[in-house]
Amino acid sequence: MEIILNYQNTNTFNQLIAELKYALNSLNEKDLLKILLSLSKDSIKDTFRSKKEILIALKNMTSKKINEYRENGVINSLEKDFRTTKDFILNIPDKAKDSVSAFKKLSREEKIELLVSIILGLTIFFVAAGGSDIEGGIPDLDLKLGSIAMHRSIWFHSIIAGFTFEFLLRLAYKIIEIVIEHLPVNHHNLWDRIAEFISRNKNMTISALWLGIAAHLIKDTGLLTGKFKAYADLPVTGLSIEYHKAIMGANGLASSLIGVNNLKNNYVK
Template sequence: MDAIVGTAGSFKYESRSDRLKRELQYALRSVSREELASCFRAVPQDVLRAFKRRGVALYQIGKRGAQTIASEVSEMIQAGKRGKGREHLQARYAHFKESASRKAQDLRHALRRTPQLLQAVRSDPSAVLPEVVGSVLGFAIGSGGLDANGGIPDLDLMFGIGAHRSLLTHTILVGVGAECVGISLARLIHLVYDKLPPDHDPVWDSLHEQTQRTITAARVGTALGLGFHLLADGTVQVGALHGLPVELPMEAHQTIITTSGAAEAAVGVKGFKRRVVGAFKRIPRRNSN
């Protein structure tokens, strides 16, 4: 049973659950229509920033790819002119092999630290639990699972098979929309939290922090999931987009979907490194004496 809490400030409560309920009601009543409207007026800016993130991601992918190809082709031509084309290919193979070995070594180091991380999570779940839960749920919502069937992109099936793979669900538009929904939800929650009584129950502070972190991680996970789903649809589960104003060859449809998937994946990876991996890095190392 709930313990009697008594009074807090100018409010009287019969129990803690009653206090939480009344404080939430007070906060909701205190939100004005103008404040709600201001939240929605911020959406266009959110949309522009979301498009910019994906545009920058595509530009960086294209730039790195072009630079790598140009460099490799130039070096191969120069080596061929010197009659050392075969040696150059062998050197490049050795380089890529060494790079893969370093990546594998980094992975082994990370795996060796896994028991320490799990112990840290058990001792202080709040350190990373919101990021883990949010990113996993977000990935599932965005991708539909490891088979890339379901999730947000396949919601258009509710309107019939003829609506499947629409521009709204299988291009960067779906990622922009999902991101803006997450941002708006976090903004609305913060608005209500800000309207709680000054002497509100401390549980609201913890709940607000954990919720904001979970939503942020869910946005990251959703971007990763959408990227995974769209990349699969553009390369493995090939199909045409519906609703395009002009006729295009199948290769163009695949390019649009795959490019959108690459942009979403890039945004997701960047956010994952910053939010989720960053949270794990903040866990203090334990001495293994």
């Protein structure tokens, strides 16, 4: 498909580039370093502050799951969790009908923005999970950064990866906000719309990130495929394969819980 830029579009594009250069040039290296350090600190605070309540819940859930795995066995417990997830999925069509009805009532502009948000969320989900086959993604970065022997590293196949990449995503958003703040006073209104879009969808994209990681970890438990590879670098050695499955399953469920909690924070006021 050939893209044709008319005179007005070309002028708008040139204006946006010029304004971006103005904002970046207004930040000298010293100020940029100070801002980056400050933003990093704020991003860390935001990442963990938003998880304070959920971490308490996760601690209780982990203890409960470990006891459940001991009493009922890992496979039986995971199958129970899978049935709960399956029931949720089966109810999606009914919920979808309500969503379609609500969608029809939106204005054209609201429909477009909602569709863009959904596409963005799905893109982040599948990038984090590893595509439609849930292979690759963030957890399998251990293969790209290390050797095959380090595959299933606890640093990537756990909530550690979620916290790390949430921090990086929040940092990216804060950098964009700072750049927009340093634009010329009479800048193009597209920048304001971008800022508003980020503000409205920040938690949604973070949720998509966590849910993508959750999907990958839950798949890696082997519940659906029957195949499982133990962690390569757990600090505690000598654990049975069942404990490895339990740890990965708990991290998968924890990641999904964090993702859902972020969505609640975004849409439930």
